[in-house]
Amino acid sequence: MLYVLCSSSRVVTLQELATFILEGVYFDQDPYLDPSWEEMGDYDEDWSYLSVIYDPGKEPIVFRRYLEYEYRFQEVVGGLFVGVAQSNRRITSRQSVLSHLEETVQLIDIESSRDELDENCWAMLDTVETFLARECNGLVFASGDGFYDENLVPIFRV
Numbered sequence: 464m465l466y467v468l469c470s471s472s473r474v475v476t477l478q479e480l481a482t483f484i485l486e487g488v489y490f491d492q493d494p495y496l497d498p499s500w501e502e503m504g505d506y507d508e509d510w511s512y513l514s515v516i517y518d519p520g521k522e523p524i525v526f527r528r529y530l531e532y533e534y535r536f537q538e539v540v541g542g543l544f545v546g547v548a549q550s551n552r553r554i555t556s557r558q559s560v561l562s563h564l565e566e567t568v569q570l571i572d573i574e575s576s577r578d579e580l581d582e583n584c585w586a587m588l589d590t591v592e593t594f595l596a597r598e599c600n601g602l603v604f605a606s607g608d609g610f611y612d613e614n615l616v617p618i619f620r621v
Contacts, residue, residue, distance in 0.1 A: 469567060489587040490583055496514070524587075528572075531568050
């Protein structure tokens with residue numbers, strides 16, 4: 464799993480996220496988006512998911528957004544906090560990550576089938592993670608790997 468842990472309440476709207484993905488020209492053909500472009504305006508700032516179907520024969524890449532009062536947010540952020548707090552890795556970076564987790568107000572969960580992704584999908588994921596982290600003062604967490612800053616520079620390994 465990939466998470467972007469945002470300490471800013473600034474909302475990257477659904478249309479901003481979709482535009483960023485489509486303008487990146489990562490795929491031979493524009494992917495199908497769910498919700499569709501026409502449906503996005505109805506809940507542009509209050510979005511909870513975006514599914515990017517880049518190949519009908521493969522699992523889509525799904526972006527889910529959770530706010531701090533939602534159970535999934537509390538489960539993920541709380542679990543990460545406990546894991547980092549119990550780690551005996553570098554004190555300075557550990558404290559920095561713990562502080563960021565305490566300040567996190569929104570979580571963007573990026574779900575994909577890692578073994579199906581080609582280099583274009585990985586490039587898209589890297590740039591979208593960076594975009595979201597920069598726009599929302601976020602850290603990126605890659606399960607089994609660690610925490611990264613907004614430039615995808617490793618700051619804390621798990």
